Amino acid sequence: MTPAIQVVTGSQLSRRGFIKASTLAAGGLMVALYLDPPAAAQEGAQPTPRTYPPDAFVQILPDGKIVITVNRLEVGQGAQTALPMILADELDADWSKVTAQLAPAGELYKDPLIGIQMIGGSCSIPNSFQQYRELGAKTRAMLIGAAADRWGVTADQCRTKDSVVYGPGNRSARYAELTEEAVRRPAPAVVQLKSASQFRLIGKPVRRLDSRAKCDGSQKFSLDLDLPGMLIALLARPPVFGGRVRGFDDREARNVSGVRDIFEIPLVSGSAVAVVADRFWAAKQARDRMKVDWDLSGIDHPDSLQLFARYTELAKTPGNVAVRLGDEQAMGRIPASDRIQVEYEFPYLAHAPMEPLNLTVRYGRDRAEAWVPSQIPTWEQAALAEVLGLKPEQVTYHVLSAGGSFGRRGTTDSHFVREAAAIAKRLPGAPVKLIYTREDDMKSGYYRPMFVHRVEVGISPDGMPLAWKHVIVGQSFVIGTGAPQEAILVKNGVDKLATEGTDDSPYTFPNMHVSAHHPMVNVPTLSHRSVGYGHNSFVRETLLDELATRAKADPIAYRLKLLKPDAKKFRTSLTLLDQKSGWRRRLPRNHASGIACSEYNRTCVACAVEVSIENNRPRIHRATLAVDCGLAVNPLSIENQMQGGLIFGLTQLMANGAITLKDGRVEQSNFDRYAPPYMPDAPVSIDVHIVPSAEQPTGVGEPPVPVIAPAVVNALFRLTGKRYRSLPLTTV
Amino acid sequence: METYTLTVNGQTKEVTVDPGVPLLWALREELKLTGTKYGCGIGACGACTVHLGGVATRSCLVPVSRVGNRPIITIEAMAEDPVGRIVRDAWVSLDVVQCGYCQSGQIMSAVALLKSVPRPTDKNVEESMGGNLCRCGAYVRIREAIKAASRQLEGGVR
């Protein structure tokens, strides 16, 4: 039997659930449940256990409020509502009393399957679904146990509803009353989870917990943080990545009232000059008046046009092999008239979240504190500690809500944290907020890489693809980093993040050859919402459309015929889409429909759009989506993510949806030249249909992103007769 | 540095700032009203929208020295505004927000539209809201929420 109160040490950590609980000074139960990740998903040594703070996941306060700690950064994807929903359902909590908070950096909050505290890859729900269910169920079991003891009855004579335990003979006790006794109980090693029919929240359209605050100005984002004595820092950054400060003239800058200090700091690559002031505008004015002598020698000055030319040449040669299936000679035996050979171009894309990068760090001699909208908190905590010369335990790392991210706040080199640490170290005791202006943010790199694809498809007499030969050229942001994912993602010199969507094609190609080149280019790159699927699905789905057109087949029917037997979710989503998009057959003149489908991390999305051409641009009148994401934890949230992700995916169709470089310099600095979709660019209606399913839930943040661009250009083909293979879509 | 007297959400406030400081930063840093957001600094995204002299205005562009005695209303005052309340409730009811960073500006723009055109057509909505950027792509729900708010306004005069 586990004692009631326990301090964890290495020897005591076991595969059973561990509980450390204590009472709050004012009464109440704080429960920390640390669950070992399922053995199957965990390889390697356990992290060194520590004393876990008591209020790790659930706090039940005397007034009945329940505060659930979410082990994920909230960037808009809704994890801050969905995970509490899941826990509250199993807990049988009164949902109206539930609030959520974001977990700080901590080993306890790591993703149970991946083993790192992070968001990314749409894994919040799939990877923490079971975890949060168990947290809720175990807490409920302890509360029932406490009530049962109090009443001298057995646990199975009790039931729970809305934060109350009910016992035989009209007995009842609120959770808040039971916490003192519950704390003393052992944690159950195993609990019975609810069956689907017992769910009261899971599966229902539940509104977000953070809505009201985000509608009345009270929600605090990282940029809103205000601390006494806070200073604002801006960086004068090199105009070419990797540039170094040779010297600077700060006389004019120091004349700006409110400037505190100006000094050079190292960057991950190159160096910059930090300008620190007591207000944003003063820092900006001063930074803009800096005269910096940059040393831009010895570094590449990338140029988009030259890069495309270079990539195009590379694509003509086979790269490192990712897929080799069937007979490599098969293509050669197919007559030229039955072969298509095409090239695709995709530009760099900026994430451009609405809230530009920013964070706050305060450095003291043996302690530091940081406030960061962080995708990978423990990594960044470690990086911060490293720069400050501290141990990670000496850094208190708060995670703040972010105004979007789309991957930008999840860098493997923790660059912005390192920059802030370098500045804070020079100003001990002061909280220093490093702010990227929109221009800084947009020109700072870490883009979705540029890609060129060269594809040859050989077609059989019955119009089905016989051979598929595909070369992909684009940077890898994993190769050479030494990050843990490198071993998993990179095989035979091919970065899966560049080929996903092609190398895992759901379609049967009897003969398939996929290879990739990963050139080194002096532009930092990064994951961008839907990563490799964003461009690979575009190539695949537009080519599929071309094949279906040649075969005079309906695009959905063609795909269904071509799907591999095990592409179950593609099948279900396409079938549901077919049912829900009957409007495709009744379109007005000058309107056309287009179809595309994609998967991301085991969720499949199929999309139909209705498009016409207005003022030489595609006008999307409607989109219908069908999604198979397993059990739909929160259909309202899913609908929101489907609609939002679809519109996010439109960025690469916008006329100004590209980051370009000339002589090493990024040519776009703000939304005037890099123009993502606004309301007039978005479809007026997006109806979302969820495939009913009882399977394990899979994520929804990224799956919808890749489908819109190919669906739209497939529709455009029907209007113009042209195929569009070069993005962004500058003309129609 | 100059001292300016501003009327913000019905209250008189003094700020001492450089004449060129945008109203946005005076609101956020001097008056601690952080509901109005910085998204781009060039008026291209609308996250900084306030009502200045009754006009939906992009506060990142207006130097404090140009405000004069025009009253300033920010998102924080929308709870006390009859149209603001209806818009906020529609936003919550239809689960509009995702990351939420742009939504102060979206709501301020929507309120300005509805105060001027209580029954906007789809085209009215698209034109008035067409300059407010949302990277999370909440536009479909923003449209629906404005329609819902408009019906509320029609149905009961507040």
Next chain:
Amino acid sequence: MLVRSSRTGSVFDQAAPNANRILRSVAVMLVACGAGLLLMSFASPQAQHGDRARTRTEGLAAWQQVYSVLTSPRCINCHTATNYPQQGDDRRRHFANVVRGLRGQGVPALQCVSCHQAINADSTGVPGGHDWHLAPLSMMWQDRNYQILSSAEVCRAVKDRSKNHNLDGAGLLKHHTEEPLVLWAWHPGRRPDGSLRTVPPLTHEQFVEATRLWVEVGMPCPQAP
């Protein structure tokens, strides 16, 4: 070409709206001649040269100068054929989907004055002027494909009183001389990056003088090509 001004001309301001056009042109010429003769008797030899009656050729040349200003970015960016303004020397579509609205002032939540204040805001890089708004569609000087209209077309449009808010020659001259948004073109302020916006190819004084000369001659227009 330097255009000397004659300081008479009040008769233009008093011209009756419904005056017969030919008669008016003749009257203008006679008055101009008369004024010129009058000045000649007092003026220096240099002034004498500027006071003679202008020829149609000179008037057309003056119009070309006016045209060069009207179709320069600071002016033509608001004299669009579309339901939106342009911006920049490259005359690209104005960002953030701003639109014309009913009266060229934008739409309720996105008016021109949502951003453009009464004077330039150099600290934030947004131009400003009194009552910032779009010229009416009747005063478009380009087509919907951004192609600048010919000198003949613009000339005819500019003096067409059914299109130009009923301005006669005097009114046009006054517009060019005094209208705040016209004057703005020569003090267009700084861009967000701190650089100064470019100004039209003539100074304002030259522009006014060219207008004056053109009006004096009776607002001749080149032949349509």
